Every structure is written in structure tokens, then in C-alpha cells.
Amino acid sequence: EIVLTQSPATLSLSLGDRATLSCRASQSVSNYLAWYQQKPGQAPRLVIYDASNRATGIPARFSGSGSGTDFTLTVNSLEPEDFAVYYCQQRIGWPITFGQGTRLEIK
């Protein structure tokens, strides 16, 4: 099973800051990595697929990068609606696995 480790566990930032979230895989997942945003009481929302492609409706301030084992989700100029938990997910190996999440909170 491919283990995804996200860091940091919690990221405290202010409105307008840049957020950088990390996801590391225990073995190469090529570019088959997605990012999801989840707010309390809601289902997750696809943000990035295949490491660097924004999903439909996702603002341009969100970007993804990386390949192999190291990936980054960057959110520029944080807006109030961006504060949430973010999960990475790989689909190259079975079972599909998720990271443990990074909580992005308002400082």
C-alpha cells in the first residue's frame, strides 16, 4: 500500500498569504496525484488532478506541482473560503490511498 504523508499537519496563515502544502509518497506515483479540499460537514471537493491540473471551477490561485514522490499544493493570496482541510490522494496503486490531511487555518 502506498502511504501518503502530508505536512505540515496544521498551517496557520493570514488572509492574502501564500500557502504551501506538501504531500510525500512512500513510492513513486508518477503524476497520478490529486488534491481535495474539505470543509466541516461537507464532502470533499476536487481541486487538482494529475498533480498540476486545476479541476473545473477552481480559481487560478490554486496550483499543483511535483511528480514521483514529492508534491506541492500552493494557494496564492488566501481568501476566507480557502481555509479548510486539504487531502492528497494517489491512484497509481491499489488500494487508492489518501494522506492524513493538512488543516489550513486563519491566523
Add this chain to the structure above:
Amino acid sequence: QVQFVQSGAEVRKPGASVKVSCKASGYTFTTYPIHWVRQAPGQRLEWMGWINAGNGNTKYSQKLQDRVTITRDTSASTAYMELNSLTFEDTAVYYCTRAGQGWGMDVWGQGTTVTVSS
């Protein structure tokens, strides 16, 4: 619009079974696979399995494969997830989601809370 509507919350005793439904609308149901993902309180998302909505082929998490069954009814555009031999550790919110854009999980149901309690 594309959406999934799941069945309502369930409470079961240990050892019982539960079946959750997920009705799709707004797209051709057989075009995309459907995953089932669960989230226990305060825990990460856990993939349970998926079904090819076109031909009905399935793949399950090894951890759950002896207890979970995913099916679909194409005439009703509905997928189902049945979990047997429930334990307290199965208490979670269960989601159906589509393998859509770039094989990402691009559409999600609202979630179904399953509580296992004696």
C-alpha cells in the same frame, strides 16, 4: 447539473449489515466508474472500492473485501454499497463519488452517516 443523492442516515447494531444507495443524475450513468469512500470521525478518507458503472466490474480494498459489496442498477442510475458484519469501527460517513475529470473524484454525494451502536 451533475449530482449524487445518497440515502439517509442509518443506525445498526454490531454484526448487522447496512446498504447505502447513491442516485446519479445529470450525466450518462454508465460512462464513469463510481468509488465509495468513508471517513470515520476525525480520520482521513478511506477508499473502500469501486464499480465500473458500464459493465459492473468491481475492485475492493483488501482490508474490506470480505465484507463489502458494491453493485449498480443502470436502469435507476443508482449505485449501492453494502457492508456486512459491522463493528464499532465502521461508524463513519460514507460517500459515493465519481471517477471523472482526469480520473479525479470530481462529483461527490452528500454523505451518509452510519452509526454502529449497541
